[in-house]
Amino acid sequence: MAAITTTTAPPQTRTVRPIQNKQVRLQVQGEGGSNALQGRGVFGTLIHIAKNEGPSSLYSGIVPGLQRQMAFSAIRIGAYESVKNKYMEMSGVTGGIQLMGVRIAAGVTTGTLAILAAQPTDVVKVRMQAAGSSQQYKGVMDAYWTIGQKEGLKNGLYRGTFPNIARNCIVNVGETVVYDAAKDGFISGGYMKEGIGCHFSSAVVAGVTAT
Numbered sequence: 407m408a409a410i411t412t413t414t415a416p417p418q419t420r421t422v423r424p425i426q427n428k429q430v431r432l433q434v435q436g437e438g439g440s441n442a443l444q445g446r447g448v449f450g451t452l453i454h455i456a457k458n459e460g461p462s463s464l465y466s467g468i469v470p471g472l473q474r475q476m477a478f479s480a481i482r483i484g485a486y487e488s489v490k491n492k493y494m495e496m497s498g499v500t501g502g503i504q505l506m507g508v509r510i511a512a513g514v515t516t517g518t519l520a521i522l523a524a525q526p527t528d529v530v531k532v533r534m535q536a537a538g539s540s541q542q543y544k545g546v547m548d549a550y551w552t553i554g555q556k557e558g559l560k561n562g563l564y565r566g567t568f569p570n571i572a573r574n575c576i577v578n579v580g581e582t583v584v585y586d587a588a589k590d591g592f593i594s595g596g597y598m599k600e601g602i603g604c605h606f607s608s609a610v611v612a613g614v615t616a617t
Contacts, residue, residue, distance in 0.1 A: 469546045470534060474527035481520035482574070486582050489515050509583045517578035521571045526563040528570065529553065580616030585609060 490512035494500065499508050521528075530549045533542075543549040553562045589608035591597075598604040 470527045470531040470549070473546075474524045474531055477527065478520045478524040478574075481523055482516050482578055483582055485519070486512055486516045486578075486586070490586070506583075506587060509586055510579055513579040513583040514575045516582070517575040518571050520578075521567065521574050525567050525570060526550065529563050529565060577616055581612045584615045585612035588612060 490509060493508045493512055494505070497504070497508060499505055530546065530553065533553065534546070534549055537543060543552060550563070556562065557565070585608045588611040589604055592604050592607060593600060598607065
């Protein structure tokens with residue numbers, strides 16, 4: 407599963423990168439300074455960035471974004487099954503409501519570990535998205551180095567770690583845990599058999615729950 411998640415992460419990141427850059431710019435728009443945007447709304451912001459900074463600015467932060475997704479997804483999703491099985495072995499739980507508790511514990515564990523591993527990439531990604539074409543950083547490695555040297559680990563590369571852990575644990579439970587429980591419910595209840603249809607239906611349930 408880890409191999410699948412790390413393989414699917416790059417295409418996903420490339421596809422949504424312009425939208426995520428727009429989101430970051432809108433979030434910092436009220437702060438003023440050189441990054442203040444004149445465009446308003448989703449399309450206004452996208453057009454403003456592309457027109458004034460070039461289309462490539464829509465993909466600012468794509469490298470740390472790829473790094474984040476590959477590390478984050480490999481741990482959050484790839485390690486979930488192993489952690490869940492370990493918790494089941496340790497607790498002796500095999501089913502019922504207790505199994506849901508084990509699933510949630512596994513989701514929180516892998517979500518936390520994923521953020522601890524990927525937080526620096528998340529910080530660099532957001533900084534580069536906000537900077538756009540301002541040339542604040544010469545490249546990805548320069549961004550890591552500059553933030554680490556000037557702000558340190560705690561207040562720089564790991565800034566906002568605990569809120570990020572809380573957010574992503576909720577997301578992981580809403581996605582991975584619900585997906586696992588839904589798939590198990592579909593199969594054990596006789597509604598569906600193991601296959602693409604079952605996986606797709608489970609993913610839809612998880613997506614709605616996480617949203």
